[in-house]
Amino acid sequence: MKGFLEIIMVGEGREKTLHQQRSGKVTKKIRVGVIFGGRSSEHEVSLTSASCVLEAIDRSKYDVVPIGITKKGKWLVGDNVLELLSSQATEEGKAIQDSPTPVSLLPTPRGGNLISIDPKEGVGNKGQAIGHIDVVFPVLHGTYGEDGAIQGLLELADLPYVGAGITGSAVAMDKAMAKAVFAAEGLPQLPYVTLFRSEWEENPKVAEEAVGKIGYPCFVKPASLGSSVGISKVREPGELQEALNEAAIYDRKFVIEKDAGNAREVECSVLGNDEPIPSIPGEIVPSREFYDYVAKYHDSASELIIPARITAKTTEKIQELAVQAFRALDLAGMARVDFFVDKNTERIYINEINSIPGFTPISMYPKLWEASGIPYARLIDRLIELAIERHQDKGRNMTSFAPGEAR
Ligand SMILES: Nc1ncnc2c1ncn2[C@@H]1O[C@H](COP(=O)(O)OP(=O)(O)O)[C@@H](O)[C@H]1O
Ligand SMILES: [Mg+2]
Incomplete structure (x- = not known):
């Protein structure tokens, strides 16, 4: 596992050492843009996940820039943005007036700057850089946040970000596409x-x-x-x-x-880039006929059981399949892979992959890591490390080609 030592990033032509823990001196904190909300039916779920990330993230290592996206897609930055979005005062006008700063992130490589914008005129002449970001943690779920859309913007801006890239996000989000890949990979499904x-x-x-x-x-x-x-x-x-x-x-x-019939819902967290590791699998016992929106978020009677009540052999198989699925979809950073396991036969069927799973301390993804020895705050660290590692690895790729040119 690579640490923060010697992570060098290039920003606007300057080289800067973000963390120099080896010398005992921390010269510069990493500025993490935590993005939440968004134009998605999972907007509220994102706010809950983000509030936990903002609370737990280690402020001695990171400067945190909270970035909220309203339901209509406006980007706002400032310390009270989460509060504003949570108070549902965002239906245009009000939040814009109250909020510290409407911003935009320009797709200019190696910029990483949030630009203040006039809500009516756009960037116009008034656009000012109001803060540099080193790495982004999109705590967004669903449309535009988990489906490759924001990942595309972050790729254009050449910013490291937590989680899967464009392809992995897009395929994982589309159940029909993911199933086609699972089938091609020989993963068992209904x-x-x-x-x-x-x-x-x-x-x-x-x-x-x-x-x-x-x-x-x-x-x-x-x-x-x-x-x-x-x-x-x-x-x-x-x-x-x-x-x-x-x-x-x-x-x-x-x-x-x-229908999976008489089956357990078993979930396995995966963490890593090209060499991902699986967590201990856990089990969901929905409070209702199936794990619908109410059972997920409004009914505390749904239970998470860790570890899942399956045999050691099935546990091992689930972990193997989870990593196989993660790699098949070319995911990165994190994912939660969900299965059905027949209660009588222990036959396993993969259901779906979530590339940005729920991220509150009582959500399955972090809970499975907690049970597997990685506590919540450390998980955030590791995801940021993985984001930076992946960005550096991608930075090795040439983006121009001149035939015959010496290498
Ligand atoms: N084939 C199935 N058999 C039994 N239950 C299912 C099946 N598909 C979905 N469900 C139930 O519906 C829930 C949500 O479905 P899922 O495919 O996981 O979609 P989402 O992406 O919205 O979580 C599951 O957690 C499970 O409770
Ligand atoms: Mg699901």
Whole structure:
């Protein structure tokens, strides 16, 4: 495990040593931009995760720049931004007036500067750099935060950031794409069918035909959402239409999947870049029929059981599959890999991968690391280290090519 020693970054042509712990002197703290909120149905979940990260992050090592994105996509910076977004005073106007500074991050390589903007005129002539960022921790879930969108901006800006890159984020977010990769990789999963909203709208029979292949009960899911938003369990044909109507609110693509039946929901955390490690697996016992939004966030009766109640052999297999899935999707930093394990046969099916899992100290991802020997604050450190390592590794790649030129 590489430490902070000798991490050299190049910023605006200057070389600076961020941490010089070897000499005992810390010359400069790493400035971490913690981004939260966002234009996503998981906005509120992100605020909860971010409040915990902001509280636990080691301020002796890091200068923290909280960056909140409103539900309409405006970026705000300042110490009270989390409070503002949490108070739901953000529906335009109000938060903008109250907030310290509306900002933007320009996609200029090696800039890393937040630029203050006029909410009406954009950057205009008034744009001023108001703070340099060394590394970004996107504590965002779902659309635009976990799907490669913000990762694309951070790549253009050439900033290190926690978590998966564009491809891994995009594929993990899209359940249909992730399933195709799992299938290509030979990972075990339940029978499923992918449908486009447009083909279903044109010919509603395609949905019945699709379910005909897998049978009832089944689950209908929007392909690219999280937190169980838009997901329904369909027990019989009469419920199918409503489930599809619900999914159609959120996405242009659906996944219909066979019910796992009498199964445990087992989750495994993964940490690392090219050589990721798995945690002890844990188990979710939903308080409701399945782990829907209410069971996840509003009902304290849902239980997390660590370690999962599975045999040592199944534990090992889950850990192996979790790492295999992480690598197959080219993920980085962190991910939580979710499985179903049949209670009778212990047969394992991979369900999905979350590239930015819930991150409160009582969320499964950090809890599994805590149980595996990495406490919450240390986990944040490690994720920042991994972000910087990955950025340095990527920095080795040439971005120009002149045939015949000496290397
Ligand atoms: N095939 C399935 N069989 C049984 N339960 C399922 C199935 N698919 C989803 N669920 C239930 O719905 C929850 C949410 O589905 P999931 O695919 O994990 O979507 P999300 O990305 O919203 O978490 C799961 O945690 C589980 O409780
Ligand atoms: Mg899930």
